[in-house]
Amino acid sequence: MKALEAVYNLPGMLTHDEVDCLYRLGQMNHCSGVIVEIGSWQGKSTIALALGAAKAHHEKIYAIDPHAIQPEEGYLEDTRSAFMATIRQAGVEGQVIPMIMTSKEAARDWRRSIRLLWIDGDHRYESVKQDFQLWEPFLVDGGIIALHDTIRKKGPKKVLWENVFRSCRFQDIAIVDNITAARKVRKASLLATSRKWLTIVLRGIYIGARKSRFPGSKPVGRLLLKKWTSRVWLPVSLFLCS
Helix, strand or coil, rough: CCCHHHHHCCCCCCCHHHHCCCCCCCCHCCCCCEEEEECCCCCCCHHHHHHHHHHHCCCCCEEEEECEEEEHHCCCCCCCHHHHHHHHHHCCEEEEECCCCCCHHHHHCCCCCCCCECCCCCCCCHHHHHHHHHHHHEEEEEEEEECCCCCCHHHHHHHHHHHHHCCCCEEEEECCEEEEEEEECCCCCCCCCHHHHHHHHHHHHHHHHHHHCCCCCCHHHHHHHHHHHHHHHHCCCCCCCC
């Protein structure tokens, strides 16, 4: 996407497709609430979300990250200056509300409804679990929760299985590289549940293909998952704002 060309080259652990995914998620406009990001680092994901939101509804991005060295919390570098400079250069400074604190500290006085919750902080299991438990209750029905590193990191993978895959409260699962996103629902239909478990099966095939030594298996597994994700998400109008 032309609007994201400069974002692709910013420091960060996001692939081009993951940047595109966050940009589209930022545009989601079929329910109320703000956008909350847990784990901003130097601002690559923040900018993708902000640019998407600016195109559809101009909702603020609440970017939560202590940006300070806190080894016990999994933060190993001071990134505040780099983060502020990056969002300023991208022209989204007025749309981003930095919350320079931990996820736990930010949740203490939080009262707003959330339309999109993006979790990409400390990837250790207990930390991801805490982020989910603290912030998911604020996610509105119809809202989206998205987590990063759900294919290659044990913490996010386990939280995903325990709280999203096994829960009837989340449907319309989409997987883009290492991002897994799902829509929160009040009541799941039989069709939506069937789609959900087919997505999970294809995810397993993709993970198996990544580990396979057979030439070409990884791209094929990835393509199958990508094509199915498009079929699942387009009908629920999550990616129709491009």
